[in-house]
Amino acid sequence: MSKLNKLIQILNLLYHRRTVTIEKIREFCRVSERTAYRYIRAISEANVPVYYDTNESGYRLNKSRVIDFGGWIPSEVALTVAALQYLANNLDDNYRKDIDLLLNRIVTQQSLPFERFWESWKESLNRSNDPEALQQLLTSTLITFAVNQNREVTLKMSSGGDSDGNDLSIKEPVLQFKGNWVLSDAQHESEKPVPVAAVASAKVL
Secondary structure, rough: OOOOHHHHHHHHHHHHHHOOOHHHHHHHHOOOOHHHHHHHHHHHOOOOOEEEEEEEEOEEEEEEOOOOOOOOHHHHHHHHHHHHHHHHHHHOOOHHHHHHHHHHHHOOOOOOOOHHHHHHHHHHHHHHOOOHHHHHHHHHHHHHHHHHHHOOEEEEOOOOOOOOOOOOEOOOOOEOOOOOEEEEOOOOOOOOOHHHHHHHHEOOO
């Protein structure tokens, strides 16, 4: 596990638990006590509002200063993460570091594991910088995220698709490879599967 992944894991612990002890960080990340303290210091220096609670004998996150994404659907969070990562990749280090810190805060405050989406999108950005190709990659990444998290997804089909421009809603999406990747609904197996290549955009609900 890389240092970045360990820091993200610690931030997840801080966000989802009342307090986190150094011993818990050592156990969770499999690091020494000295390294655990160094990680907490790195998180604090990144302007994440973490402090030591003497009453609880552990570290806490000041949640009055965290970003509130209450009411956002997964797709809205995913698009925010995707846009910020795209921006970071096209700026110099002066802004990139700030955006990386912001991304860490956003990703670690979600109830769904957006770390996987984030890592997948970063890999997609490294493969191409062509706008059309990136849109296809983002659509594929969102579809994969919906399938992995068993989330309902709404698809907007490209012109010439079978849906005549109408949105398609899939409650329990399943990906299959039948010569090419197709998406079907586990609840309605009899319905014709949708070719992923024919999807213009996806919204994860």
